[in-house]
Amino acid sequence: MTSHLEQKNQHHSRTTMDAERPLRVLIIYYSRTGTTKKLAKVLAEMLNADLAEIRCDRYRPGIFRYLRAGYDSVRIKLPPIRFPPMAPHDYDLVLIGGPVWTSYPALPLRSFLAHPPGLPPRIGLFLTYGGHSDPVVAFEAMAASLSQPVAERLAVKAQHVADGSYVTAARAFAEVLSKVYRDGFKV
Ligand SMILES: Cc1cc2nc3c(=O)[nH]c(=O)nc-3n(C[C@H](O)[C@H](O)[C@H](O)COP(=O)(O)O)c2cc1C
Numbered sequence: 001m002t003s004h005l006e007q008k009n010q011h012h013s014r015t016t017m018d019a020e021r022p023l024r025v026l027i028i029y030y031s032r033t034g035t036t037k038k039l040a041k042v043l044a045e046m047l048n049a050d051l052a053e054i055r056c057d058r059y060r061p062g063i064f065r066y067l068r069a070g071y072d073s074v075r076i077k078l079p080p081i082r083f084p085p086m087a088p089h090d091y092d093l094v095l096i097g098g099p100v101w102t103s104y105p106a107l108p109l110r111s112f113l114a115h116p117p118g119l120p121p122r123i124g125l126f127l128t129y130g131g132h133s134d135p136v137v138a139f140e141a142m143a144a145s146l147s148q149p150v151a152e153r154l155a156v157k158a159q160h161v162a163d164g165s166y167v168t169a170a171r172a173f174a175e176v177l178s179k180v181y182r183d184g185f186k187v
Contacts, residue, residue, distance in 0.1 A: 023181045025049035026091040029126075030081075030098035030108040032059050032069065035161045036128045040097055042167060043126070046174035049095070055082040056108035073102040078111045089118035093151070093177065096142065097126035099158075103133040104141050113145035124177060125153040128161060152176055 025047045031037035037053070044051050058079040059069045072079065088094045098109035105113070105127070125142050127135045135155035143150050154173040160166045 022048070023093060023178065024091045025093045025095065025177075026052060026086065026088050027095045027097070028052045028054065028083075028088065028112070029096070030054040030056065030106055030112070032099060032106065033061055035158045036097055036099050036126075038161050039126060039128055039156055039166060039170060040095075042170045043095065043174060046171060047095075047177065050086070050091075052084050052086050052088070054098070054108050054112050056080070056111070059106075059108070069101060069107065073104065073107055076110070077107070078114060079107055081108045081111045083112065083117070087117070089120055091120055093122045093124060093181070094119055095124040095126060095177075097128075100127055100129035100133060100135055100138045103137045105138045109142070110145075113142060116146075119146070119148060121148050122151050123148045124151050124173075126173070127153075127155045128158050129155060131157045131159065151180060 025044075027040050027044050027047075027049045029036050029040040029051070030053070031040070040051060040053075043049065056079050058072075059065045096109070096113075098106045101107060104110065123146055125139055127138055129135050129138070139150075139153050139155070152173060154169060156166045156169055160169070
């Protein structure tokens with residue numbers, strides 16, 4: 001069944017360049033404990049996007065690995081990651097997201113951004129965070145790793161993912177991206 005939002009997005013997914021083709025969106029994310037994954041999934045539903053998960057065994061859940069994540073993060077020790085065999089460059093828009101660790105993007109995300117595959121000219125960013133640091137620092141670190149300008153960004157507190165209120169913020173973000181696409185990207 002097509003949801004109201006999907007119908008709306010199909011309508012919004014028109015571009016001045018090609019009025020018939022829907023916006024092709026890829027969402028690339030890392031999530032250690034599932035919070036960012038929940039946000040990525042709801043965004044994928046709203047934008048009719050494909051999902052690509054960055055995986056990293058080094059920080060799989062558990063208290064020891066939590067401590068390891070913090071320890072490595074402070075030392076900027078970039079871990080090996082796995083990324084599905086996808087071609088992000090083939091999409092109109094790529095969203096990249098993950099959690100904040102020690103004020104910066106989580107290390108697996110930093111590993112990805114250190115050697116990204118080809119990316120399209122339009123990028124959006126999203127982060128989840130506990131709330132004890134300002135996500136602006138992490139957004140700026142992500143943007144500094146990219147050669148493309150960032151179209152839009154969204155930060156959601158883990159608590160708001162847990163209580164469900166993140167859906168409103170996710171919808172506003174998805175609608176801005178769809179509208180920007182319909183009206184023509186400025187970046
Ligand atoms: C090692 C580590 C460091 C963290 N550092 C911060 C931080 O500096 N600021 C903050 O607001 N949240 C911090 N957090 C909380 C996470 O950003 C937050 O719980 C996030 O939503 C987890 O996402 P995930 O479930 O997708 O892994 C940290 C979490 C971990 C595991």
